[in-house]
Amino acid sequence: MLQHQWQVTSTTTSAHLAQTMTLLSMTAAELQEKIESELSNNPALDLVEERRCPMCKRLLPPSGPCPICSQPMSETSDDPIVFISPREDFYTGSLASSHEIPDEPYASESIDLPSYVLRQAAADLRPEDRMLAAYILNHLDEDGFLTISVLEIARYHHRLPSEIEEVIALLKRCEPIGVCSSTPGEAMLAQIESLSEVMPIPDLSREIVRDHLQQVSQHHYNEIAKQLKTSVKQVQLVATFIVENLNPFPARAHWGDVRNPSGSSSEVYHQPDVLVYYLNDKPGNPLVVEIILPVRGTLRVNPLFKESMKSVGEEQSSEWKDDIDKANLLIKCIQQRSNAMKLLLEKLVVIQKGYITGSDKDMVALTRATIAQELELHESTISRAVSGKTIQLPNRKIVPLAIFFDRSLSIRTIIKEMIEHETTPLSDTEIKERLEKDGITIARRTVAKYRSMEGILPTHLRQKSPGSSG
DNA sequence: CTATGGCACGGATT
DNA sequence: AATCCGTGCCATAG
Numbered sequence: 001m002l003q004h005q006w007q008v009t010s011t012t013t014s015a016h017l018a019q020t021m022t023l024l025s026m027t028a029a030e031l032q033e034k035i036e037s038e039l040s041n042n043p044a045l046d047l048v049e050e051r052r053c054p055m056c057k058r059l060l061p062p063s064g065p066c067p068i069c070s071q072p073m074s075e076t077s078d079d080p081i082v083f084i085s086p087r088e089d090f091y092t093g094s095l096a097s098s099h100e101i102p103d104e105p106y107a108s109e110s111i112d113l114p115s116y117v118l119r120q121a122a123a124d125l126r127p128e129d130r131m132l133a134a135y136i137l138n139h140l141d142e143d144g145f146l147t148i149s150v151l152e153i154a155r156y157h158h159r160l161p162s163e164i165e166e167v168i169a170l171l172k173r174c175e176p177i178g179v180c181s182s183t184p185g186e187a188m189l190a191q192i193e194s195l196s197e198v199m200p201i202p203d204l205s206r207e208i209v210r211d212h213l214q215q216v217s218q219h220h221y222n223e224i225a226k227q228l229k230t231s232v233k234q235v236q237l238v239a240t241f242i243v244e245n246l247n248p249f250p251a252r253a254h255w256g257d258v259r260n261p262s263g264s265s266s267e268v269y270h271q272p273d274v275l276v277y278y279l280n281d282k283p284g285n286p287l288v289v290e291i292i293l294p295v296r297g298t299l300r301v302n303p304l305f306k307e308s309m310k311s312v313g314e315e316q317s318s319e320w321k322d323d324i325d326k327a328n329l330l331i332k333c334i335q336q337r338s339n340a341m342k343l344l345l346e347k348l349v350v351i352q353k354g355y356i357t358g359s360d361k362d363m364v365a366l367t368r369a370t371i372a373q374e375l376e377l378h379e380s381t382i383s384r385a386v387s388g389k390t391i392q393l394p395n396r397k398i399v400p401l402a403i404f405f406d407r408s409l410s411i412r413t414i415i416k417e418m419i420e421h422e423t424t425p426l427s428d429t430e431i432k433e434r435l436e437k438d439g440i441t442i443a444r445r446t447v448a449k450y451r452s453m454e455g456i457l458p459t460h461l462r463q464k465s466p467g468s469s470g
Numbered sequence: 471c472t473a474t475g476g477c478a479c480g481g482a483t484t
Numbered sequence: 485a486a487t488c489c490g491t492g493c494c495a496t497a498g
Contacts, residue, residue: 443491
């Protein structure tokens with residue numbers, strides 16, 4: 001036993017642990033912020049340029065071959081799943097620039113969002129409004145939302161708020177429709193207006209989008225119906241319309257099924273933390289699991305900084321030493337975060353492979369505690385790693401990672417399908433009995449709960465007209 | 471009288 | 485220790 005080993009480790013461990021915890025609970029987006037702020041504050045921290053694989057154009061670690069193209073894909077024999085995640089080094093697959101995912105129209109032309117929108121709007125803008133439009137477009141966040149208020153813009157440009165509104169209204173009509181809105185609801189309203197020219201819009205759509213978006217995302221259709229004094233059926237119609245046609249985040253291409261099992265207030269899913277897809281997007285190919293690290297390039301301690309430390313005085317040197325230590329710590333912690341995520345995802349993806357490649361029905365009941373045990377990690381670690389994170393599935397839907405722990409999703413889906421397929425309206429009791437035949441035993445009351453969770457009407461309000469299908 | 475939704479309790483989960 | 489989920493009981497609507 002070495003007696004002095006604690007000298008080195010004891011001081012770093014507690015800080016290390018605490019920071020790892022913090023980083024682990026961060027989403028990709030939050031981590032990005034954190035890294036960016038550290039980069040600007042800590043001169044010792046360095047971000048080196050990205051490398052791409054010549055074959056697949058994928059981002060690479062600073063040294064070594066491409067993990068996809070050169071790696072023999074035999075992580076597990078009968079589950080051909082490839083895991084990409086940073087270990088020693090960092091790299092990231094950026095969603096927009098990955099050539100396999102041509103999802104955003106302006107990404108394929110490789111111009112940025114502001115230019116893309118401005119190009120469309122240019123013809124309709126008065127020359128004196130061009131600057132204004134450019135200014136507005138440069139104050140969008142990654143979802144395409146306005147980050148400043150109309151009043152601020154007005155003050156800055158010495159223009160009337162109404163003039164600003166006019167320009168914004170014009171910009172909202174550009175692709176991606178609804179861009180420059182300040183809330184998801186506003187964006188969706190803009191989309192409705194645009195759609196109304198080419199298709200019929202269900203009654204009350206505007207009202208519901210404007211005032212009841214929250215309830216829609218929680219599937220509280222009956223409440224909405226009551227407040228608007230309309231039928232639940234109509235609300236459902238609108239809800240379906242919303243999910244199928246509207247996108248609350250204009251600059252993001254996809255809106256996953258926003259069912260929120262944890263009931264928390266976060267019904268907002270933008271940038272996923274993990275990607276799962278088939279290699280080259282061909283179903284049947286191995287699954288690729290990619291953990292997103294929101295930084296382009298490799299994070300490291302700047303060797304030049306380290307070098308130049310030798311040639312400065314004592315007091316300066318110790319101050320710099322601090323920076324280097326902090327940088328090292330941050331990098332280590334991020335590595336650990338990535339490692340924990342990787343461990344977790346490895347298990348998760350294998351267990352829930354059915355769900356990932358199949359449907360909601362195939363979700364396996366799972367608790368965080370089970371996973372924690374198998375990974376020999378603390379339950380709270382799993383909790384932190386899962387909470388708030390999202391994952392993009394091969395079908396391009398973005399769902400919360402917590403969905404893998406949704407015990408009732410599979411049963412809810414079975415119920416939903418059962419109701420869709422049967423010709424005679426089934427009562428809750430009948431559903432319960434049918435489920436029992438499939439080996440699922442739940443209380444009649446629970447059937448009712450699941451049914452309303454899925455926004456399905458009670459039996460007597462559910463007349464099946466023979467002509468309608470789907 | 472039957473089916474459903476509301477409230478609340480207890481056990482599991484985090 | 486706090487929270488979530490399934491369930492039972494009861495009032496109410498059809």
